Amino acid sequence: MKKTILVVDDSATVRQQLAIFLQGNGYQVETADDGSTALAACRLKQFDMVITDLNMQGMNGISFVGELRKIPSFASVPVFVLTTESAMEVMSKGKAAGATAWIVKPFRPDILIKGIQKVLGVAA
Amino acid sequence: MSEIRALVFAWGESLSVISDYLTKAGMTVVTRDPDRLDVDLVPDDTSVIVIDEGAEPDKRRGVLRLVKRLRPDIPVVWHVLQAVSLTSFSKYHPDFVVASMLDPGRAWSDVADRLRESPIPDEFKERIKQVLRDGVQNAFGVSFELTTLYIQSTSTIAHPVNTLLPFVSDRVGGHIAISGDDAALGSVWERLMPGTRPKFVDEQDLAGEIANVAIGRLKELLLGYQSSLSLGMPLYLGGDPRVLYRTSKSGLVVWGHVPGINLTLELYLKWADVANIVPTDPLHAHEGEFNWV
Numbered sequence: 001m002k003k004t005i006l007v008v009d010d011s012a013t014v015r016q017q018l019a020i021f022l023q024g025n026g027y028q029v030e031t032a033d034d035g036s037t038a039l040a041a042c043r044l045k046q047f048d049m050v051i052t053d054l055n056m057q058g059m060n061g062i063s064f065v066g067e068l069r070k071i072p073s074f075a076s077v078p079v080f081v082l083t084t085e086s087a088m089e090v091m092s093k094g095k096a097a098g099a100t101a102w103i104v105k106p107f108r109p110d111i112l113i114k115g116i117q118k119v120l121g122v123a124a
Numbered sequence: 125m126s127e128i129r130a131l132v133f134a135w136g137e138s139l140s141v142i143s144d145y146l147t148k149a150g151m152t153v154v155t156r157d158p159d160r161l162d163v164d165l166v167p168d169d170t171s172v173i174v175i176d177e178g179a180e181p182d183k184r185r186g187v188l189r190l191v192k193r194l195r196p197d198i199p200v201v202w203h204v205l206q207a208v209s210l211t212s213f214s215k216y217h218p219d220f221v222v223a224s225m226l227d228p229g230r231a232w233s234d235v236a237d238r239l240r241e242s243p244i245p246d247e248f249k250e251r252i253k254q255v256l257r258d259g260v261q262n263a264f265g266v267s268f269e270l271t272t273l274y275i276q277s278t279s280t281i282a283h284p285v286n287t288l289l290p291f292v293s294d295r296v297g298g299h300i301a302i303s304g305d306d307a308a309l310g311s312v313w314e315r316l317m318p319g320t321r322p323k324f325v326d327e328q329d330l331a332g333e334i335a336n337v338a339i340g341r342l343k344e345l346l347l348g349y350q351s352s353l354s355l356g357m358p359l360y361l362g363g364d365p366r367v368l369y370r371t372s373k374s375g376l377v378v379w380g381h382v383p384g385i386n387l388t389l390e391l392y393l394k395w396a397d398v399a400n401i402v403p404t405d406p407l408h409a410h411e412g413e414f415n416w417v
Contacts, residue, residue, distance in 0.1 A: 011329055011332065011333045011336070012325070012326055012329045013313070013316070013326065013329050013330045013332075013333045014333060016317055016320070016326075017316050017317055020317050020320075055355065083340075084336055084337055084339065084340020084341075084343070085340065086340070086343070086344045086347070086408040086410070087343075087347055087408055091409060091415065091417055092417075094417055095417035099417050100416070100417065101414060101415060101416050101417060102409060102415040102417050103409075103412070103414055103415065104340070104409045104410060104411045104412065104415075105263065105337055105340060105411065106259075106262050106263030106264075106337060106411060106412060107412060108412035111412060111414050114414070115414045
């Protein structure tokens with residue numbers, strides 16, 4: 001059974017780019033355009049992994065990760081933050097909120113997929 | 125630069141008006157017959173060349189091309205009445221754009237001050253150009269040709285899709301604007317997502333994401349200047365070319381276009397307080413890198 005990844009980003013460009021890339025690598029993908037919408041989706045459905053942007057209108061990525069970790073079934077689900085933000089100070093906040101990994105945009109496909117495979121295993 | 129010798133190309137009444145303001149700003153004015161262009165056009169002791177856009181902008185761009193080829197070391201001031209579209213310059217750009225309609229005395233004094241002392245170090249300008257060029261190239265596969273110039277005028281929108289992202293920190297303030305047409309943004313979109321076609325809102329979003337990535341790299345650069353950048357809300361502007369999107373009048377612009385397509389980038393720095401900072405390589409994550417946290 002294919003693993004399902006939730007992509008959270010307020011940019012349609014990034015959502016679609018990631019969806020095409022991840023689907024091409026054998027994963028199912030669902031998308032949300034902000035933290036609140038993503039959180040609502042996670043309360044209704046279990047995902048195997050989440051990739052989220054940081055700077056979004058409404059609930060930002062770090063708040064989203066913090067709230068996500070309060071849902072028991074998402075306590076240990078891998079969450080990658082994919083953002084243009086590169087400051088260590090902000091990364092530390094992401095870590096404290098419960099992020100698994102941090103990737104500075106633009107992502108390199110080979111590096112991103114290796115990271116995903118490490119936490120999810122090679123896709124079918 | 126103590127004495128500033130300004131070589132002025134202006135036509136008709138503009139010549140005497142501009143010369144008068146240049147003199148009041150402390151410059152020595154030299155004039156040439158603008159319709160007789162030859163290789164001895166620019167005297168060796170010229171500090172700055174002033175070209176009035178006037179009523180025949182294409183003809184004036186011919187003068188710009190010639191003087192830039194003859195003396196690329198001498199700064200050129202492009203004089204307009206009110207607003208300028210930077211897309212009208214292709215290979216050769218002026219170093220200053222000045223609009224003198226509202227406050228000509230101050231505009232020309234500012235030019236004189238900038239010529240005497242550059243408030244933003246060249247090294248910083250070069251670093252900005254490098255991070256913008258590399259960041260956008262790596263993310264979107266498009267290569268901007270970038271130049272820097274001082275602007276004292278408003279700008280007009282040149283293309284139908286425009287995104288403007290303001291930013292501020294304790295050391296810099298300004299905005300970045302990405303502007304393009306359907307064909308240009310469509311070609312970038314298809315390069316990223318082959319086989320798909322963007323709608324208008326997708327093109328706007330793509331322009332916003334280009335701005336976002338470019339600002340991300342600027343943010344990373346500023347960490348080395350001990351400064352943290354905050355972003356404002358992005359603005360999506362329609363393509364009415366009469367819309368003026370830069371109303372603050374004086375500042376440094378890093379301006380770029382992608383050869384062959386109608387896609388432009390404008391990073392506008394209203395101010396940048398970096399002159400006395402020795403940049404360091406701060407602890408930060410690098411683009412594309414995977415960081416387990």
